[in-house]
Amino acid sequence: MAIRIKTISATDLRPANNVTKRNYTTAITVGGTAGKVVGWWQAAFVRLPGSPNFTSNTVYPLWGHDGNNAGNFNSGQDGVVWIGGDNASQGALRLRPRRTARSGNQNGYAAANQDFTSVSALTANGTDVYLLVYGEQNTGTDASPVWQGWFARVLVGGGVSSQVIATALATAYVTSATGVLLSQIFNSRPATGAARSPVNLAFENFAHVNGDFPWDTANNRPHHDALLALAAGTGAPGALHSYASLIAAQNAGTLGYANLRADAKADLSFYWPMSSLSAGLANSGTGGTNALVQSNWNSLTGGLEDVASFTPAHWTTNPTITEPVVKFHGGRGALPYTASGTYQAGTTAMQRRWVLAGTSTPVSGFDWAAVGTFGGGTWSTTDTLPIGNFDLQVRDTNDVSRAATMSDFLVGTVVLTHGQSGMAGVNENANAPKNVLNIALSAGVQGIFLEGSSTDAGGGSYVKPTPLITRMIGGQTPAGLTQGTLLMMNEWQVHNPGHPLLIANMAIGGTAMADWAANATIGQWTYLGTVGEPGAGSAGGVGRVGHYAWMLRGIADVHAIMWTPNMSSVQATRTAYADAIDARFTVTPASPWLVLPPWRGHRSPPDGSSTPGKRAEHVAFVAERGARGILGPYWPDIVMDGNPIPASTSNPGSLHCAFHSNATLGGSGSSVSDQNQVGQARLGRGIGRSLAWAYDRTIKAHGPRVVAAWFRDGARTVIEIELGRAVRTLNGAGINNQFWVSTDDGATFAKTGFTVALDATATRAVLTSTGGAWPASNVRVDYARAWPFGPADGDLDEALTERKLDGLLYDDQVHRGGVNLAALPGNPLTSANGNGVAVAARGTAKLLATERWTGTRNVTVRMIAADGVTVLREKTLAITGS
């Protein structure tokens, strides 16, 4: 936009500090070159008002300095640009410029005012826009300067006209340094009189330049090519320019105009775009802070007003930034991101910087610098940003007012979910109603939830799948996301404060891994497909996975998978699935797989989802991923039961582990269910915590581990199990047994025929047979092998069932979920067949390290007599871990 006079005698614009005259014979450094003897020039785009506002028999001051503050501009320090009114009485000055040039009471010209009557007359019609330029400069050399004043005007999109006053400026004026070259734009101070800035006089893009304008040595005048380039005038040669780009090219010697004085240099000291009354009033030049301020002189309101921009298009068109589909970059601060965009004619170089979102604070190491590639109308920059929330800014190097910003770009971790409804139901948008628990995102949360709009591309007839993106910010209570998603985000935030997380829900309810791996058809596309954006009329070969890979630019930092009951039992199929994912997420082919065992999506036996065999498939999937495999937690808090099976039973369950299908909330599940919290929400929390743990294993694991098991003695009626940490029940409850024993080497397990107790240190479970001795061989123990509770056990109300959880074993963590069982030795889930841990004959007592730690620590060991009480010896030993 531009700025116009709306009310006469009301308001003008004044720089906070006057722009004063120098002794122009003093050499200075300008345009990067020392020893320059230069003058100055000023320019603005101006639109004169039409009749009757500009028709008085007067000369209208446009800008300059009025030392008497009387509106007559006749003090001894005044410098003024005037235009004669559109009145016949003005004679030769009618619609032509006048300059008042005074400094130290010395006139620059023969008289106080110099008229430029050879300049073509302007048109005052409220439509035509002119670039007006006045200069006083050295047209000779640094060693032998010649000082001449000149005026030029260019009709935007039209012709150019200029006049140079042949007589040199008076020496006393040239050397005087007391004159003021600018203290105001417009003249609104006088309450009366003809010379006040009339209504509809408008300005845009005002500049004061310290230095010399590009000079035409053949014609001894300001170079018309340069003037035309600024105003996009008729016949403008080569590149169009702004003030900044013109000066930059001039200083660099790249303007290329004929007969151009080679050594003219300049600095854009003050540049006010005057884009509006709220923008473009700060100085964008090199002369320091000096903003234009509205000055209201006569207590009138509405003096100035914004109007539509009227400078040539190349002044007002900014570069562009092509925003990515998802403004989130995975890679946890270690992967480069390439941004790109376009620029306009006249731009010869561009810069970029990254700032902290919503601020002007540069990210360390990413302040203004040249973009990576530039040419052919496009630019790009490739930067490896740290984890955080940023804005990208780009600008024309030579005209910083030409700029663009991409805001709210996140860098962090991308988690991609795999599976069927047990996983999808935690997050998916289709799982309405959402956030019925009214969960708020924790302070500091930064994240995005991403989902494709359609799992089957429309199903019966094609509908293009599109990204559904929901920004998550701490403090919000989103109604459009599930409580599972929100609690997952909050749990992540506990351990990764401020670390942005993108949750991409790729899982599809009711689907089998084998179909995904085979790239089978689902609706109007396929499960895998190629990577890209689906077409408007058909998917064009793109599939569900390919769509996600496209949206996420091939980055998935971690895969989270819980696939029950249709995880494949065939190793080759599991491998094919994982390979197909890697083949599409090509930027992160070594990302970890966080595998969540199926009891997290619990159904009661005999449903296949609850069997050790289904668990074993997940464990096998972990093992097959090698170092990339992470076995997720055993987490016994899920009391929600996926029954009914079949639906015609008494319907004790809440239908689905990850849904909130409470009958009172519009679902078809049990009316006594509290599944909104126990099902989906608990799953979300557990996944979030597991995810955090996968990256930060200083988070202490929960619950017991089966470190080792042995018979106490040759009688084999007592099995001792080292749990690795002290455990307890909650609320003083008795132990609700979750230990299982097999006497046929893992073929079958039972949790009957023995009692369970903890030893005095609570670090060891003691199973005591209630029958005879256990066999000498083929005995194995397992923990939490199958879900011990559920509606089938008689508690229809899951809220009551939850009390049974008090009898499980916990360590001293407040959080009752758990992350426990890494796919590593010492855990009952480490074997590929899920057959627990063998019970051995008691061997030599050993001291073990049960987790990763380094350094030297002192551990106190007691040797206790057979009575279990008497301490025979206690020693503190220094143990070193590396």
Add this chain to the structure above:
Amino acid sequence: MMFIGGGVGGAGRIGGGGRRPAPGTPDFSLSNSSATTAWGTVSIGDLAPINAPAGVTFRLVDEPAGLAVVNG
């Protein structure tokens, strides 16, 4: 000075343990005092009773994180 696996009546003393017991006093030794730890279970060393009656067991005091005794 550190002894590992001392004989009967020997030191069997690792690190900053208590005073050396008198001959015949129940004691125990640890065969090694360092290990390259991992997120799984790694054996550090054997705990061997010295001058101890049959049926002794071993326990850790104050549940130090990352350490456990088995077969004790």
